[in-house]
Amino acid sequence: MTPKPDRQFSQSDQLKLAAIMSNRRDVRGNNFLPDPVSDEDIQTLLQAAVSAPSVGYSQPWSFVVVRDETIKNKVANSFAEENARAERLFQNDRR
Numbered sequence: 001m002t003p004k005p006d007r008q009f010s011q012s013d014q015l016k017l018a019a020i021m022s023n024r025r026d027v028r029g030n031n032f033l034p035d036p037v038s039d040e041d042i043q044t045l046l047q048a049a050v051s052a053p054s055v056g057y058s059q060p061w062s063f064v065v066v067r068d069e070t071i072k073n074k075v076a077n078s079f080a081e082e083n084a085r086a087e088r089l090f091q092n093d094r095r
Contacts (some may be wrong), residue, residue: 036067 010016042065054060066072 002051049061049063050059066075
């Protein structure tokens, strides 16, 4: 993903970005596909992520690619447990 040298977005680019931003949704509760993600797709995603702006170019993030099913299941179970705990803190629609 190479930025445009003049850093100007076309009208088409602006409309696409507006659509992406307005259609973004929280991913919690989604049912993700079990299909493996290719190395090429992971590299594309990581390149986009590290290109994201950060205050003072601090880039305060870390990324971990997990392929081991046992570890994936542990992460999923941990998330489910913590989500259940957090759910008790909210009522009605906020839950």
